[in-house]
Amino acid sequence: MQKLTAQRQAILDMINRSDKHWDADDVAYALKEEGISIGIATVYRGLAALADQGLIESIQLADKKRYERADKAHHDHLICTRCGSIEEFCEPEIESLQDKVAAERGFKIEGHQLLLFGLCKTCKAEES
Amino acid sequence: MQKLTAQRQAILDMINRSDKHWDADDVAYALKEEGISIGIATVYRGLAALADQGLIESIQLADKKRYERADKAHHDHLICTRCGSIEEFCEPEIESLQDKVAAERGFKIEGHQLLLFGLCKTCKAEES
DNA sequence: ATGCCGAATGATAATCACTATCACTATCAT
């Protein structure tokens, strides 16, 4: 019932073209740069639909949602509170511990989000 | 420079009185019930200040921030996407794996947030 | 006591990400 329209295809192509973590404005702006003008509401709906279909991944930060390519292995994020950079990491052992915890409580996991906040290597070095 | 004023003390007492996960409106409403009327802006500022001082803990959900008592061992959260209930769990092994990952990348962890989304035991049983 | 100063308060306006509305359009099945 969800359609992959021309607009959504354009959004998907844009996101697949880089490893960035996009918010809705980023996408709308980048598309406009290429002469493709899509209403902001459509961008929001498109991002939600694409994430729903598993074609892109979403992460919920404190202020806004960001989206990234889905054609990578699952991973979680390290977020620098100083420069805002986002690094990715993959730790299968954490995933299986999550499953264990959920199983113990009869909880059925549908998704998860692990964010580590702190200082990235560069910012740590620059701290006085 | 941050002061523990009468208003903030009232907020803190309220939160320490139960194991709930409070949002700003919850706190304002509960205080009003007791005849203590505090401006909503003051509640927001008070919650932020108390969390800043480590007197309460905060968790950032998709829609809003929630606060809870800090006088418990560190834990993470299981959030039911059907009924909204929040369970807590503690898994030290996950914490140490996080430290390992960060150390490998020269990242200095200042905090983290692990949310597991899905169906709680009750809601899982009620699903057709 | 008095005056000063930085911080807090509270009413309210503003912000910001996001969602709803609604008229219109595109797509697809019959």
Added chain:
DNA sequence: ATGATAGTGATAGTGATTATCATTCGGCAT
């Protein structure tokens, strides 16, 4: 072609949170 269904885009609305600003509070030095 016809109708059903979903999508689009401009714009208004929503809801949590923050900024503004005049006023007040709590210490501390005089």
